[in-house]
Amino acid sequence: MPARSLFHSAVSFLIGFGVLFAACSAYYEVRVIRSDNLLKQFAYVRQESLQPEVVFFGDSHPAMDVRTDAMGGRYFNFAFPSFNLREAYLKVQFILQHKPRVRAFVVPADDHIFSVYRSEDRNFAPMLHLVTLRDVWQVYQFRPLDMLTSLATYVAPLSNPIHRQEFVRVLKKDISSLFTGELLQRDLFWDGHCQLTLREGKEWSTLPEGQREETAASRVQVQLQDPLVNQELVRALRSLLALAEEHGVAVIGVRYPIVREYQDRARLMDIASVRAVQSKLPFRAILDYQQLYDDRQNLFQDEDHLNETGAILFSRRLARDLEALLP
Amino acid sequence: MLFTSPSYLLFFPAVAVAYFALPQRFRWVLLLVASYFFYASWKPIYALLLLCSTIVNFLAALAMGRETDRKLRLEYLWLAIAMNVALLLFFKYFNFINDELRSLFGFAGFPYDIPSLKILLPLGISFYTFQFLGYLIDVYRGSVAPERHFGVFAVFSSFFPQLIAGPIARAGNLLPQFRTVHLLEYRRIVDSLLLILWGFFKKVVIADNLAVAVNTVYDHPERFTGLPLIVTTVFFAFQIYCDFSGYSDIAVGSAQVMGFSLTDNFQRPYAARSIRDFWRRWHISLSLWFRDYIYIPLGGNRVSPSRRSLNLMAVFLLCGLWHGAAWTFVVWGALHGFYQVWGVMTRSMREQLAQVSGLMRFPRLLGAWQVTCTFFLVALAWVFFRAATFTDAAYIFTHFTKGLADQLSSFAGLREILGNLSMSKTLFVGSILSIVLLEGVQWLQQREGVRHGFHHMPKVLRWSVYYILIFAILFAGRFESPFIYFQF
Numbered sequence: 001m002p003a004r005s006l007f008h009s010a011v012s013f014l015i016g017f018g019v020l021f022a023a024c025s026a027y028y029e030v031r032v033i034r035s036d037n038l039l040k041q042f043a044y045v046r047q048e049s050l051q052p053e054v055v056f057f058g059d060s061h062p063a064m065d066v067r068t069d070a071m072g073g074r075y076f077n078f079a080f081p082s083f084n085l086r087e088a089y090l091k092v093q094f095i096l097q098h099k100p101r102v103r104a105f106v107v108p109a110d111d112h113i114f115s116v117y118r119s120e121d122r123n124f125a126p127m128l129h130l131v132t133l134r135d136v137w138q139v140y141q142f143r144p145l146d147m148l149t150s151l152a153t154y155v156a157p158l159s160n161p162i163h164r165q166e167f168v169r170v171l172k173k174d175i176s177s178l179f180t181g182e183l184l185q186r187d188l189f190w191d192g193h194c195q196l197t198l199r200e201g202k203e204w205s206t207l208p209e210g211q212r213e214e215t216a217a218s219r220v221q222v223q224l225q226d227p228l229v230n231q232e233l234v235r236a237l238r239s240l241l242a243l244a245e246e247h248g249v250a251v252i253g254v255r256y257p258i259v260r261e262y263q264d265r266a267r268l269m270d271i272a273s274v275r276a277v278q279s280k281l282p283f284r285a286i287l288d289y290q291q292l293y294d295d296r297q298n299l300f301q302d303e304d305h306l307n308e309t310g311a312i313l314f315s316r317r318l319a320r321d322l323e324a325l326l327p
Numbered sequence: 328m329l330f331t332s333p334s335y336l337l338f339f340p341a342v343a344v345a346y347f348a349l350p351q352r353f354r355w356v357l358l359l360v361a362s363y364f365f366y367a368s369w370k371p372i373y374a375l376l377l378l379c380s381t382i383v384n385f386l387a388a389l390a391m392g393r394e395t396d397r398k399l400r401l402e403y404l405w406l407a408i409a410m411n412v413a414l415l416l417f418f419k420y421f422n423f424i425n426d427e428l429r430s431l432f433g434f435a436g437f438p439y440d441i442p443s444l445k446i447l448l449p450l451g452i453s454f455y456t457f458q459f460l461g462y463l464i465d466v467y468r469g470s471v472a473p474e475r476h477f478g479v480f481a482v483f484s485s486f487f488p489q490l491i492a493g494p495i496a497r498a499g500n501l502l503p504q505f506r507t508v509h510l511l512e513y514r515r516i517v518d519s520l521l522l523i524l525w526g527f528f529k530k531v532v533i534a535d536n537l538a539v540a541v542n543t544v545y546d547h548p549e550r551f552t553g554l555p556l557i558v559t560t561v562f563f564a565f566q567i568y569c570d571f572s573g574y575s576d577i578a579v580g581s582a583q584v585m586g587f588s589l590t591d592n593f594q595r596p597y598a599a600r601s602i603r604d605f606w607r608r609w610h611i612s613l614s615l616w617f618r619d620y621i622y623i624p625l626g627g628n629r630v631s632p633s634r635r636s637l638n639l640m641a642v643f644l645l646c647g648l649w650h651g652a653a654w655t656f657v658v659w660g661a662l663h664g665f666y667q668v669w670g671v672m673t674r675s676m677r678e679q680l681a682q683v684s685g686l687m688r689f690p691r692l693l694g695a696w697q698v699t700c701t702f703f704l705v706a707l708a709w710v711f712f713r714a715a716t717f718t719d720a721a722y723i724f725t726h727f728t729k730g731l732a733d734q735l736s737s738f739a740g741l742r743e744i745l746g747n748l749s750m751s752k753t754l755f756v757g758s759i760l761s762i763v764l765l766e767g768v769q770w771l772q773q774r775e776g777v778r779h780g781f782h783h784m785p786k787v788l789r790w791s792v793y794y795i796l797i798f799a800i801l802f803a804g805r806f807e808s809p810f811i812y813f814q815f
Binding site: 003016148 | 333334347512513753790793797798801805806
């Protein structure tokens with residue numbers, strides 16, 4: 001008897017919980033998911049009319065530093081903040097299947113691309129909006145819990161703490177807008193050229209020296225923490241290079257510009273081990289721009305991203321160099 | 328596998344359902360497998376260490392039980408104690424002692440080249456070592472019969488709800504429970520789940536949100552003076568309480584779902600009226616352990632005042648050292664020892680003072696004053712517990728009041744200072760409200776018994792409270808940090 005009444009209570013309680021959770025999810029769907037930057041990018045790339053020749057992959061470095069509107073119509077920037085090489089592989093696969101005119105891929109060759117900072121993120125839920133679970137299966141060596149949490153995130157985004165934080169932020173803004181009339185705007189948004197842009201421009205060189213040192217140091221600490229070379233990510237890049245070669249597509253590596261303070265700190269880490277791995281991989285070329293703006297620190301918005309002016313300048317320079325490599 | 332991780336949310340219900348589905352004779356097997364799985368999920372090799380310790384302690388207790396010669400029993404006891412303490416010393420204190428010796432030799436100009444060991448502290452070693460020691464001493468004293476069933480003893484040693492951070496169980500209390508048939512009781516299970524929910528709330532909503540400000544200041548105290556140091560010291564007092572008592576609630580609740588009763592580890596410690604009272608309410612299982620196995624054997628209260636003071640100091644120094652292999656913990660323990668000795672020495676004087684000042688006629692006012700003073704002393708001691716180094720602790724102590732008057736004189740300045748704590752306005756206000764809620768709930772619990780009162784509330788109201796708690800945990804909780812006491 002106690003088991004039966006316990007079971008009945010538990011079921012009713014869970015139904016109640018489910019209803020409340022569904023209500024929150026519906027609100028989140030309307031207020032956040034429908035205007036999500038990544039989903040907009042995926043919708044954009046699905047357009048038949050988009051037929052790029054050179055595609056950029058990677059994380060926030062290419063996403064923020066490369067402005068294809070300053071480079072010409074043959075380029076497409078498929079990078080997105082926080083993305084890792086596993087996700088880059090899946091995007092490459094998608095491009096090869098749907099964009100037959102593609103001739104070259106540009107992937108990041110930064111010092112943190114194989115690090116634990118990137119390898120730890122095993123949530124593949126965002127990629128399920130672009131590719132199938134079978135595709136994902138090939139790249140991720142599924143651990144049961146990772147698979148469960150990723151699938152849960154895909155089906156019910158609010159099961160993921162990051163989405164719940166966003167839910168609270170949006171809800172707070174919406175409540176305050178009832179009183180202030182101020183509408184919620186994304187800090188990072190797509191501009192008219194399908195280019196991720198920060199709403200408020202920032203300039204690194206205006207920060208006090210101490211703060212610059214400290215910010216760069218903590219960023220390096222996070223990005224270049226041991227182990228710097230995660231073999232799983234190296235394998236993902238190898239597979240990406242092999243897949244590109246199979247389709248006759250060239251792959252070029254790029255080290256994106258970073259501020260001097262970041263470079264000084266990074267030299268204290270074992271970046272030689274990363275470079276050693278990269279040097280053995282069959283890139284068409286690796287273009288190193290880390291020190292490109294050492295004397296123009298006003299072109300950065302923070303320790304490892306260019307601001308709008310910097311991004312436009314850099315993109316023109318990058319386009320010139322790529323034209324030379326890919327006539 | 329953290330109690331607050333998704334893995335535990337899958338693991339625990341599975342174990343609980345299987346526990347009630349199995350016949351009694353197989354339940355210990357399930358608990359043993361589940362406990363070792365739970366422990367091995369961190370680092371499998373340390374499960375082997377736990378198993379070896381279990382075997383040695385099992386055999387030592389059996390040997391003591393068979394032996395009638397008191398002298399030989401004592402030898403067995405010392406041998407087993409030595410083995411347990413040696414393991415603890417090696418894993419927890421080797422590097423600390425080695426580093427101190429290196430500094431000492433270096434200072435004296437002698438060569439010293441024993442390198443530090445790269446070893447990870449086995450989780451829960453301080454807790455399960457004390458549990459073993461308690462068991463051995465109880466068997467030696469004859470208050471507990473040696474357990475003859477190895478499987479049951481192994482479950483007692485590794486019982487997953489309390490393995491990592493207590494409550495430190497007594498053999499006399501826990502061992503017989505593995506032989507008791509626990510039935511599925513609706514009310515007990517609902518009570519236990521509510522306790523688990525409350526534990527989650529304390530940990531992920533209160534403690535982990537307070538940690539944001541505490542970590543900002545205590546990781547770089549030299550950047551702050553005055554108010555931020557005071558605010559985060561008070562916050563830390565509540566953070567560590569909610570962190571540890573939250574853990575204990577989940578532990579006690581998890582065990583209780585399956586019918587086991589563990590010691591309550593906390594009883595509203597910040598309502599204590601003296602340091603002595605505080606230690607009756609804080610980490611009760613550890614306080615009782617020190618009382619029964621160290622303080623009383625040293626003579627307890629039946630010795631001369633000077634000897635008693637010495638014993639109190641010794642117990643609290645050990646208590647500090649038990650918490651961590653660092654001088655800051657030793658000083659934290661010494662400070663509590665000093666508080667206790669000072670409390671004993673000045674008791675009559677304080678009572679006279681209360682009489683003369685007329686405070687005795689206003690017992691509530693006197694009580695509030697005592698609670699405030701005790702909290703103040705405890706919070707000051709927490710500085711040593713939380714500070715990374717002595718230098719940091721010294722800085723904090725010397726900068727509590729620096730610039731405080733200026734900071735308090737302008738509202739805008741105050742807002743800016745609080746903004747530097749890495750907390751949004753909402754989070755700051757929310758944190759303070761959550762502390763008020765915590766104390767309110769505990770006050771009610773002490774007066775009327777919240778859980779008892781719950782059963783008489785209409786279902787709609789009861790369930791609304793549950794849903795509010797769950798949604799607060801989901802949407803206002805942080806799930807990144809492990810429990811503070813896991814490091815001990």
